[in-house]
Amino acid sequence: MAVSRYTKMAYKDADELIFGRAQHPVSYGFGIKVGAGRVIPEINYAPRPGTERDVEKFRREYVDYICKDALDRAVTAGMPDLQMETEWVSQMNQKKLAVPVVAGQTEICEKYHEEYGINTAMRQTIPDQREADQGLRPGMDKERNYPEKLIECAEMACENGAHVFSVESMGGKELADHAVTQGDVVAFLFGVGYLGSIDMTYIWQQFVDICKKNKVTPGGDTNCSGANTSMFMAGGFLDNDVQRTFSAITRAIASARTLCAWECGATGPDKDCGYEGPICKAVAGKPTSQEGKNCQCAHCDLQGNLMASTCDLWSNESVEYHPEFGGSSVACWLGSLGYEVALMNTSIQLGQDKTLRDLYMYTDRIRGPEAYILAYDHAFMIGKAIADNGNNLYLRSKAAGETAAKIILDGYNSKELPLTKKQLEVLQDCQKQMAALPDDEAKFVEYCTKLYKDVPAFNIKNYGL
């Protein structure tokens, strides 16, 4: 599959960015249309521990309990659409566990669609178990063959009934971990922005081919392993691990990486946990899945409302299957998603969608620097910086990081966005570090390869360099 980098913005103006509508809507599954004028709830879940030990128990957990509960709640509450996402647990790299689940989930989606007319679809998200110290490319990991298994998992998902295909790829993670723990923005730029983009481009060309062969929609990816680690460690107001200004810059850099799946021919929707979605959507016009206020079952972030302002699917991130007073956890959290989505879709019907979008955005705009850069006007500015440097994986990631830093500093200077002394200090340090980097890609790679040669598990050969 040919790679076509984004060098122009899909939207002319930030004001065009809004939930429920994307420039390039996608249809799949049993009647699902994403980005075509209404937002769709996407429920995600995890099986109970121990269920993975028995093939039939595992299938029942995913199909007869989790999916059936979700579909029953969707019908009970009158939802017109439901997308479900299975993020494969590591044991699903075995055919005997994966195939009955994938096939069974598609079957139950079809059953409810036929019986009730509800539009349904399954997203299958495969695990990327590749380990940098063993090797990310086929032939390198002689012990566990994880690079080969990654492709095998994609084939298993696509050949057995997935409607949308996704992955949470890990390319660049070894440097992202180093960057987040050391507060080193250059390591993040090199690992995620540059090497991660190379890795994504490599694997997504193959994924898109597999999807096309099996008539499956290639959705997209996320930098969950990098920017989300950064965001979670930055945490809320009681946490003190990573500065939120640093985390915001890593998010902007990650958006240049996440775009690579779409540049390889994936059509969206990308992954819910990619909080970089507003930036990616601004560049590409493809639909995005997001999460926020209704994913408190999984984690607390500081942009719970704001993330809804440009979404096309609205997700709960993930919840372990267990009983609650109101039904199973899956049913309860879907109920919460469904009502939020109904609010968004009502606003579209009443012509009040831009007002609701702005309300979502303003409630969190100054809650923290990460929210601030993901507000749709700022997301558009970062997207433009990427598109202006679209053909160079290094320069566009750097531009994304530098633009985010400037947006935050301008917000602080204009007294719109409060920052702590430490947040400001780290922001300015990141700016200095990025400004000192060379413009020449080869020089940057040479510099970073030497600088990070002792980072555990880092091996430039993993990226074909």
Added chain:
Amino acid sequence: MLSSKGVDFSGILRRYDVDQQVAATPQEMAKEMLPHDPVFKKVAEEVLYMRFKTVAPVVNEALKEKKPLDVINEGLVAGMEIVAKLYAEHVYYLPEIMMAAKTMEIGIALAEKKLEGGKMKAKATVIMHAAEGDPHDIGKNIAAIMTKAAGYDVIDMGRDVPVEDVVAKTMEVKPLFVSGTALMTTTMSAFPRIAAGFMAKGLSIPFMGCGGAVNREYANSYDLGIYSDKAAQTPPIADKILAGYDWKKVREEWDNIIRGE
């Protein structure tokens, strides 16, 4: 875009991070905590201010007039203890902890060369790993550095470690405790199997369950299981085990331990 002009956001959200930030600088806060002896003070400051490029000459200079063990304990470790206090007060953050620990390690390695026996005696040995099937190990790596900085030897088995390998290594080393990290509900199910493996071999070593998917209820649901919610909680729990707490007492006293009591 709607205009937000004139909106009073104080009733919508409170930026507690800005409101509650500590005004004092690290220098001001550390002033009263640094050693009085000028040689040890200089060494401690190298760690406190994360000067990993200059710690070597400062330690070498100190070793000319002080005993190696004293340079370690009263200089390097004393500096790290101040770093831990600044972290607890939200003045220092994770990157400072990591860089200070790196600085301390450089200094200790130099002092150990002059030490009779060649190596400082660790408080005890601990084994850490990320669960079988789980590639997520950042939390384990941070906990390992914090535990090392607190004076323990850490055997880091890496990630995606099979149950039987953890049991075999534990049999061989007989550590103070073993920790496992998991980010998936289906990988943390390795933990009760590891604990059962310990018991089958006659070991009563505590097994600490950690990671995003793990909660206290799960970690306490099988014999030998104890819990750590955050990397920074691991050293105080280790200290209590070293002081003689078994897994049952760690569970009973857990709330007090993490409050530093």
